[in-house]
Amino acid sequence: MQFDGRVAVITGSGSGLGRAHALLLASRGARIVVNDLSRSADTGESYAQRVVDEIVAAGGVAVADTNSVATPEGGAAIIQQAVDSFGTVDILVNNAGIVRDKSFAKMTAEQVDPVLDVHLGGAFNVTLPAYRLMKEQNHGRIISTTSAAGLFGNFGQANYGAAKMGLIGLSRVIALESAKYDITANIIAPIAATAMSAGILDEEWERRLRPDLVSPVVAYLAHSDCTVSGEIFSVAAGRVARIFIGEGRGFYSPDLTIEDVRDSWSTILSEEGYSVPMSAADERDLLEKSFTAFENPTS
Ligand SMILES: NC(=O)c1ccc[n+]([C@@H]2O[C@H](COP(=O)([O-])OP(=O)(O)OC[C@H]3O[C@@H](n4cnc5c(N)ncnc54)[C@H](O)[C@@H]3O)[C@@H](O)[C@H]2O)c1
Structure with missing residues (x-):
């Protein structure tokens, strides 16, 4: 399956899962906006630029963007970057994320607000400007990233779980409203060995849970041939299952x-x-x- 001529914006794609999605889509011909606000603590190098360099070295086309998804201005700037660099947005992957774990009784606004702002606010901030473009061009594929922590519950993650479930409501409403414009909105619930899950997986799980084994599902849902919408998929270590x-x-x-x-x-x-x-x-x-x-x- 090829993505020639398509433009993909992937938030938080300077590392982990987002990086793997960016590398796969770029290798199949998509032009990528690699968005990520982080920089290396040692060298100050932008995570986003690092992934762009990898893509370009492999013969792909990509541009780095370091805006935060957490504000409406940041979201608008990310989509503007896609328009300025490549003319439009066909594919949006809402992937940027942070965790601020604490047991619920000890949780304060310091843990709640940034997590809601990045995951749920971030998806609104980036999806709104992207969706308006997609509606105009009558084509779009939106994939958002939820988590088992929200779907099924997980200790210490009330903030994260709530934000991640919000993405399901957002995506399902978009799926209903957008069907007539050939826009789809789907959701993945991944598990992968990344910076976010560092220290909580043993060696055997680390080996199995390769981030690049999640990306084929994202890419399939991003393809114009795939008209599935409003669905949720558990994706980990090469296993894919519908969650309903x-x-x-x-x-x-x-x-x-x-x-x-x-x-x-x-x-x-x-x-x-x-x-x-x-x-x-x-x-x-x-x-x-x-x-x-x-x-x-x-x-
Ligand atoms: N790793 C897992 O097992 C797992 C499980 C369920 C869900 N997820 C979700 O998958 C997504 C990717 O996570 P990951 O595991 O690759 O972690 P990761 O930490 O490697 O990647 C997240 C990236 O998002 C970037 N980011 C954070 N805040 C941002 C902002 N405001 N604007 C732009 N970029 C920002 C970070 O710099 C980082 O590079 C997240 O949404 C996460 O919640 C991961």
Whole structure:
């Protein structure tokens, strides 16, 4: 699968997963904006420029951008960089991220605000200007990066988990609003050995969890042939799996009481015959089905 003529903006791509996405897309012909605000503590060298140098050395085309995703001005500047350098944006990967872990009782605004600003604010700040361009050109692919910490929960990461779940709401609404413009919005939940996960993985996991094994999924979702939208994928060590939000059949009574809830608890929790709504409207259809089933118990 080739990306010739396509322009990709990848936030936080000066290291880790973003770097791997940038190298793969560049190797398949995309022109890349490598965004990252970090610099080497020793040499002051920009992470973004380092990855651009790698891409160029391998025969690819890329430009470095050091704006922060955390402000609307930064987001606008990143997308302007793509327009000035390459004329547009076809692919956006929201990948920039930080962690400020603390148990919830000890968490203060110092840990909460920057994490929300970079992950969730950052996705709004960069996606909004990119989306407007994509809508005008009737084409776009947006991939955002969530985490198991939000989807399933993880100790010490209330700030990060909340921000990461926000990205799911954002992407799913974009997926619904953008379908008629050939714009898709999908989400990956990766696990990889990077600076962010340093010190928490043993050697065997470090070896398996190569960041470049996440990038093929990002690239597939970024391709114009791929029309999948609003989906979430777990991607790690070469394994790819759909994660979905399912809703059980549930219990229904038009005169629901506390005792009904107590006595029907196993029905309420049951996963049997679950559905996977892809919009709030789909969920209303499920509710309507419950009314019908209650009113026509034999049908
Ligand atoms: N590594 C994992 O196992 C894992 C698991 C789940 C989710 N993620 C997510 O994957 C993404 C990439 O993380 P990674 O593991 O490669 O970590 P990483 O630390 O190697 O990369 C994150 C990059 O984002 C950059 N960045 C931070 N704040 C920024 C800002 N305001 N503007 C621009 N760039 C900024 C950093 O400089 C860094 O280079 C993150 O969103 C992270 O939350 C990673």
